[in-house]
Amino acid sequence: MPRAAAANAPEDLGAREKILREATRLFAERGFEGTSLRDLADAVGLQKGSLVYHFETKENIREAVLEALIDRWKDIVPQIVLTATTGENRFERTIAESTRFFSEDPNRARFLLRECLDHPAELQARVEQLSPWLGLLADRIKQGQKEGIIHRDVDPLVYVWGVVLATIATMAVTGMAAGIIGPERTEERIQTELIRIARTSLFIEPASKGANA
Amino acid sequence: MPRAAAANAPEDLGAREKILREATRLFAERGFEGTSLRDLADAVGLQKGSLVYHFETKENIREAVLEALIDRWKDIVPQIVLTATTGENRFERTIAESTRFFSEDPNRARFLLRECLDHPAELQARVEQLSPWLGLLADRIKQGQKEGIIHRDVDPLVYVWGVVLATIATMAVTGMAAGIIGPERTEERIQTELIRIARTSLFIEPASKGANA
DNA sequence: CCTACCGATCGGTAGG
DNA sequence: CCTACCGATCGGTAGG
Numbered sequence: 299m300p301r302a303a304a305a306n307a308p309e310d311l312g313a314r315e316k317i318l319r320e321a322t323r324l325f326a327e328r329g330f331e332g333t334s335l336r337d338l339a340d341a342v343g344l345q346k347g348s349l350v351y352h353f354e355t356k357e358n359i360r361e362a363v364l365e366a367l368i369d370r371w372k373d374i375v376p377q378i379v380l381t382a383t384t385g386e387n388r389f390e391r392t393i394a395e396s397t398r399f400f401s402e403d404p405n406r407a408r409f410l411l412r413e414c415l416d417h418p419a420e421l422q423a424r425v426e427q428l429s430p431w432l433g434l435l436a437d438r439i440k441q442g443q444k445e446g447i448i449h450r451d452v453d454p455l456v457y458v459w460g461v462v463l464a465t466i467a468t469m470a471v472t473g474m475a476a477g478i479i480g481p482e483r484t485e486e487r488i489q490t491e492l493i494r495i496a497r498t499s500l501f502i503e504p505a506s507k508g509a510n511a
Numbered sequence: 512m513p514r515a516a517a518a519n520a521p522e523d524l525g526a527r528e529k530i531l532r533e534a535t536r537l538f539a540e541r542g543f544e545g546t547s548l549r550d551l552a553d554a555v556g557l558q559k560g561s562l563v564y565h566f567e568t569k570e571n572i573r574e575a576v577l578e579a580l581i582d583r584w585k586d587i588v589p590q591i592v593l594t595a596t597t598g599e600n601r602f603e604r605t606i607a608e609s610t611r612f613f614s615e616d617p618n619r620a621r622f623l624l625r626e627c628l629d630h631p632a633e634l635q636a637r638v639e640q641l642s643p644w645l646g647l648l649a650d651r652i653k654q655g656q657k658e659g660i661i662h663r664d665v666d667p668l669v670y671v672w673g674v675v676l677a678t679i680a681t682m683a684v685t686g687m688a689a690g691i692i693g694p695e696r697t698e699e700r701i702q703t704e705l706i707r708i709a710r711t712s713l714f715i716e717p718a719s720k721g722a723n724a
Numbered sequence: 725c726c727t728a729c730c731g732a733t734c735g736g737t738a739g740g
Numbered sequence: 741c742c743t744a745c746c747g748a749t750c751g752g753t754a755g756g
Contacts, residue, residue: 313725328544328629329542329544329628329629331541331542331544331545332543332544332629334749334751335750335751335752336749336750336751344725344726345725345726345727346751346752347725347726347727347728347752347753348726350751350752350753351725351726352725354752355751355752356751356752408628411628411680412625412628414683414684414687415542415621415624415625415683415684416541416542416545418684418687421687422686422687422689422690425690425691426690426691429690429691432691449711451707452704452707453692453700453704453707455691455692455693456688456692456700456701456704457704459691459692459701460677460681460701460704460705463677463680463681463684464676464677464680466680467624467677467679467680468673468676470627470628471627471628471631471676473631473635474627474634474635474638475669475672476635477636477638477639477642478638478639478642478645478672479666479668479669480668487666487669488669488672488673490666490669491665491666491669491670491673492673494664494665494666494712495670495673495708495709496708496712498662498711498712499707499709499711499712526741547734547735548734548735548736549733549734549735557741557742558741558742559735559736560737560743560744561741561742563735563736563737564741564742565741567736568736569735569736
């Protein structure tokens with residue numbers, strides 16, 4: 299019986315994970331303030347007292363969801379940086395890997411975007427933990443500038459931040475775009491154009507695929 | 512005394528506008544569900560019963576805030592389209608005008624972004640009303656493609672949607688960026704890079720200022 | 725993990 | 741536009 303925070307008995311993991319999964323979805327769709335413990339308990343199939351048993355407070359559930367999301371993100375970032383520095387088609391593969399995390403579950407993007415709005419200071423501190431990794435990507439861009447294959451007037455860190463933010467925002471509201479750009483192949487067209495903008499605004503000349511150092 | 516929706520007596524405009532102004536701010540900062548009628552009444556300096564007297568329901572306040580925001584946006588869009596089709600430095604001036612509406616009050620961007628998350632279907636319908644204007648911008652891009660000054664592989668509508676969304680998202684979380692890209696000239700650097708990305712990914716060659724048709 | 729229950733606050737009404 | 745008040749729901753507690 300996990301009365302405190304850290305414990306995790308065998309059967310317990312299932313319950314905690316189920317709660318976190320449904321909480322991610324509901325917080326993403328309706329927001330933290332728009333989701334009651336009752337809503338969440340119903341979605342999981344428990345009584346709300348049981349949620350308190352596992353997490354003590356609603357606020358703790360929010361933090362656990364954020365923590366789990368950022369942990370999964372951290373697992374992926376090193377791989378992204380590696381992709382950005384080795385092999386062929388680096389750029390396309392880097393963007394694709396960055397996008398996948400959010401495109402495979404847009405609720406991650408929605409939850410993160412809501413957190414940016416609800417708790418900007420906390421999110422800023424979290425994102426600063428990723429600074430070293432973003433710095434590595436920025437260094438790659440600086441190197442490309444010296445090599446003459448990347449536009450000299452790119453602001454490397456701002457560019458990286460812009461691409462990350464644009465990816466999250468695009469994925470978060472992906473459903474809305476259909477009304478403007480038409481219902482056919484909406485997601486694919488957005489994805490393609492996002493990559494095109496990111497590539498064309500970065501590299502100097504050969505915009506065709508496979509042309510990156 | 513305006514008992515119904517449409518009325519507006521002389522002294523009444525002041526109260527309604529005050530309520531809408533504080534509601535925009537609070538909904539932007541804390542979200543609709545995170546703002547109680549009590550919070551709003553305190554901010555305006557009234558009793559919450561008085562808010563109900565003016566708007567009948569909390570939901571009506573949300574709709575009035577959205578309506579007011581979109582009305583102000585609609586006033587600006589035609590001017591933006593005009594700028595995009597005449598005069599020198601069209602591109603820079605077009606982006607600058609598009610950005611100003613949100614940069615002069617980031618709470619507009621925050622509220623709109625929250626609405627996109629809270630009520631995607633409703634926002635989609637609203638944005639569709641702007642479709643003709645966005646279509647005009649897309650037409651300008653298509654013309655530029657024929658003239659050979661804009662990349663042929665640009666997806667015009669998706670590009671326009673992407674720039675609008677990136678602008679709103681950037682302005683909405685502008686405070687967070689300082690943690691990543693440093694505290695100096697943060698906003699200016701973001702603005703500059705956003706314009707650079709938009710310009711470079713659109714025009715084929717002469718990226719220097721003043722070079723647009 | 726459930727049942728029963730708590731004070732506080734919610735949006736909204738009534739009456740003036 | 742205020743005062744007084746309503747039932748419903750909120751997050752959380754107690755006890756098992």
